[in-house]
Amino acid sequence: MAGSRERPSPAARDNRWKLVETTLRRHGHRAHSLIEALHAAQEAYGYLDTDVLGRLAGDLRLPLSKVYGVATFYNFFSLEPQGEHSCVICTGTACYIKGAGAIMAALEADGLKAGETSADGQVSVLTARCFGSCGLAPAAVMDGDVLGRLTPDDVLGRVRQWRTHDA
Amino acid sequence: MTRDELDEIASREIEARGSRRHHLHVCVAASCLSSRSDQVKKALEDEIERLDMAHQCRVTGVGCLGLCKEGPLVAVEPAGLMYHGVAPDDAHAVAASLGSVAVERLLLPSDLPFFERQRKVALENSGRVDPERIEDYIARGGYAALIDALTTMTPPGVVEQVMRSGLRGRGGGGYPTGLKWSTVAKASSPRKFVICNGDEGDPGAFMDRSVLESDPHRVVEGMALAGYAVGASEGYIYVRAEYPLAVERLRKAIKQAERLGLLGTAISGTTFSFKIEVRLGAGAFVCGEETALIASIEGDRGTPRPRPPYPAEVGLWGYPTLINNVETFASVAPIVRNGGNWYAAIGTRKSKGTKVFALAGRVANTGLIEVPMGITLREIVFDIGGGIPDGRQFKAVQTGGPSGGCLPEQFLDMPVEYESLAEAGSMMGSGGMIVMDDTSCMVDVARFFMEFCMTESCGKCVPCRVGTVQMHDLLSRITEGRATLADLALLEELCDVVQHTSLCGLGQTAPNPVVSTLRYFRDEYMAHIVDQRCPAGVCRMPQAREVTA
Numbered sequence: 201m202a203g204s205r206e207r208p209s210p211a212a213r214d215n216r217w218k219l220v221e222t223t224l225r226r227h228g229h230r231a232h233s234l235i236e237a238l239h240a241a242q243e244a245y246g247y248l249d250t251d252v253l254g255r256l257a258g259d260l261r262l263p264l265s266k267v268y269g270v271a272t273f274y275n276f277f278s279l280e281p282q283g284e285h286s287c288v289i290c291t292g293t294a295c296y297i298k299g300a301g302a303i304m305a306a307l308e309a310d311g312l313k314a315g316e317t318s319a320d321g322q323v324s325v326l327t328a329r330c331f332g333s334c335g336l337a338p339a340a341v342m343d344g345d346v347l348g349r350l351t352p353d354d355v356l357g358r359v360r361q362w363r364t365h366d367a
Numbered sequence: 368m369t370r371d372e373l374d375e376i377a378s379r380e381i382e383a384r385g386s387r388r389h390h391l392h393v394c395v396a397a398s399c400l401s402s403r404s405d406q407v408k409k410a411l412e413d414e415i416e417r418l419d420m421a422h423q424c425r426v427t428g429v430g431c432l433g434l435c436k437e438g439p440l441v442a443v444e445p446a447g448l449m450y451h452g453v454a455p456d457d458a459h460a461v462a463a464s465l466g467s468v469a470v471e472r473l474l475l476p477s478d479l480p481f482f483e484r485q486r487k488v489a490l491e492n493s494g495r496v497d498p499e500r501i502e503d504y505i506a507r508g509g510y511a512a513l514i515d516a517l518t519t520m521t522p523p524g525v526v527e528q529v530m531r532s533g534l535r536g537r538g539g540g541g542y543p544t545g546l547k548w549s550t551v552a553k554a555s556s557p558r559k560f561v562i563c564n565g566d567e568g569d570p571g572a573f574m575d576r577s578v579l580e581s582d583p584h585r586v587v588e589g590m591a592l593a594g595y596a597v598g599a600s601e602g603y604i605y606v607r608a609e610y611p612l613a614v615e616r617l618r619k620a621i622k623q624a625e626r627l628g629l630l631g632t633a634i635s636g637t638t639f640s641f642k643i644e645v646r647l648g649a650g651a652f653v654c655g656e657e658t659a660l661i662a663s664i665e666g667d668r669g670t671p672r673p674r675p676p677y678p679a680e681v682g683l684w685g686y687p688t689l690i691n692n693v694e695t696f697a698s699v700a701p702i703v704r705n706g707g708n709w710y711a712a713i714g715t716r717k718s719k720g721t722k723v724f725a726l727a728g729r730v731a732n733t734g735l736i737e738v739p740m741g742i743t744l745r746e747i748v749f750d751i752g753g754g755i756p757d758g759r760q761f762k763a764v765q766t767g768g769p770s771g772g773c774l775p776e777q778f779l780d781m782p783v784e785y786e787s788l789a790e791a792g793s794m795m796g797s798g799g800m801i802v803m804d805d806t807s808c809m810v811d812v813a814r815f816f817m818e819f820c821m822t823e824s825c826g827k828c829v830p831c832r833v834g835t836v837q838m839h840d841l842l843s844r845i846t847e848g849r850a851t852l853a854d855l856a857l858l859e860e861l862c863d864v865v866q867h868t869s870l871c872g873l874g875q876t877a878p879n880p881v882v883s884t885l886r887y888f889r890d891e892y893m894a895h896i897v898d899q900r901c902p903a904g905v906c907r908m909p910q911a912r913e914v915t916a
Binding site for chain 2 (some may be wrong): 217231232233234235236238239269270273274275277291292293294296297300315328329330331332333334335336337339345346348
């Protein structure tokens with residue numbers, strides 16, 4: 201979704217819906233493919249808005265309440281648009297022991313709270329329960345790159361760079 | 368695919384390999400990859416090309432070589448050398464050294480206890496095969512167990528070998544695998560399922576990830592063997608969406624196996640058919656619980672249901688279902704190939720075989736290890752792990768994640784077994800092993816795990832939903848120096864209630880980190896409550912704040 205925080209036009213939506221439909225078709229539009237469909241929709245749209253959830257409910261013949269219930273149960277699904285850049289801090293045990301808390305505190309001191317997107321729409325800070333990269337603790341995934349042995353300054357530096365470059 | 372055809376693929380592969388004198392195995396598992404081992408691999412390939420050595424040296428991307436801390440790792444075969452911390456700039460030195468003197472500055476000593484003390488079964492191919500090429504797996508004896516079982520063994524015969532091996536569930540529960548298999552095999556039903564649990568949600572554990580990334584075919588073969596043994600023709604692998612590389616390699620492996628007729632209908636000319644589908648998890652720890660995992664595959668919220676009936680009788684869509692963890696399935700092919708007795712000869716009387724651990728935290732050598740059961744914690748932490756760095760003091764080793772406990776120094780010489788760990792107040796768990804030194808506050812560690820359980824509680828049953836919140840609140844008060852001894856008494860009472868009245872394993876084991884730290888580090892709790900002091904200096908106490916202000 202190229203970082204756009206505006207509502208996409210209906211045509212653009214339909215193009216992306218085709219990606220979701222491939223998944224739905226592969227599973228024969230059966231209700232039990234809901235989670236797979238949610239993954240596909242989030243991949244295509246970047247997040248799951250009410251329209252998309254409604255469309256999935258219609259296609260799979262499920263009540264919207266059920267679709268909403270499943271989408272909100274799992275941490276992986278996001279019902280809000282994400283920022284241009286993403287910074288996922290690992291808060292697993294190994295990272296906790298090796299100082300992930302200090303990284304979170306540094307980000308928070310910079311006005312970035314976990315689970316939120318910065319007001320300028322540039323950066324989303326998320327936390328994850330262990331990426332399984334414990335040998336690299338403390339670790340973070342910044343725009344898809346797994347980075348290890350981080351200090352608070354490493355993370356802050358990159359985040360600040362994003363915010364000034366793209367401003 | 369017959370055994371002859373399989374052997375032909377293997378010999379063709381071995382021949383192709385034998386024509387080259389050197390093999391460079393570059394670790395491209397998650398950890399080394401994040402230190403840019405892909406660039407190292409590219410640089411080595413370019414250098415080999417430039418030096419016109421392609422006919423005598425092959426560069427292969429392989430799975431985890433184990434010593435994650437020293438990555439990117441490159442193994443030189445057949446010389447048996449291992450280079451660490453290799454940068455793309457080192458490509459020339461490495462390529463030029465082939466067949467002559469090794470590059471001293473990059474060389475890891477060959478007699479490191481890290482490697483010597485290990486015994487690899489589930490990980491025997493990890494770091495040796497290219498996880499993206501089925502031919503490479505076949506060349507190392509892969510799928511031979513499956514074809515031999517299908518053509519020369521009966522399904523009860525396969526169950527018998529697993530039974531004899533003494534293998535127990537590697538997901539943490541430790542239930543005898545053979546017994547589980549025979550229950551599903553005996554269930555009469557027109558349809559049965561095999562599920563591989565790859566929802567490795569324990570923070571601090573990355574065994575399943577490494578197995579799936581390093582040797583995905585091993586898991587596929589194990590599942591197919593299980594399908595044959597219990598009479599199921601459909602399998603699902605449930606993997607965390609947070610492990611994209613594992614998912615990608617697994618999907619590729621399944622496609623390759625289908626192409627060669629090792630999955631699909633009438634495998635190896637027999638009446639046995641088996642297909643595997645991948646299902647993505649979506650970030651819910653509770654889905655590691657088998658009934659919650661089944662609910663998730665069915666497209667529902669991952670909430671558990673009471674057992675019995677167990678999934679072996681009433682599982683996916685109501686049919687008998689065999690659920691085992693990734694590491695369990697990864698151990699099956701060698702058991703079938705070498706016989707159950709071979710496996711049972713490793714380990715101790717009640718805990719057979721080997722166990723994979725993800726060693727992390729305050730320990731010099733972090734990485735993935737596989738050790739025989741019965742090894743002591745001291746050997747793991749101090750010999751394999753290389754001890755505590757920065758001259759600090761060992762304090763505890765945590766096993767079993769949020770369901771486990773912290774064991775202090777007095778247990779270092781205890782053998783690692785299901786029973787001994789449980790008696791000491793911890794558990795085997797799936798294999799996360801976090802070492803803590805004197806900079807860790809044990810009360811804060813307990814609070815950390817309780818926060819995890821509180822957030823991950825699915826909310827279905829009251830003791831877990833409400834109890835974890837209350838316990839977290841009490842632990843927070845202690846770490847903030849606001850608690851009284853009455854709070855401590857209440858905390859202990861809540862531990863008891865939540866343990867005994869929760870619906871599933873998540874709630875039943877959530878108090879374990881509190882119980883074990885109270886048992887061995889009660890003095891730290893008392894210091895927080897009575898003296899308002901954090902001995903490790905982690906928690907910010909009211910007075911301490913005044914001093915620094």
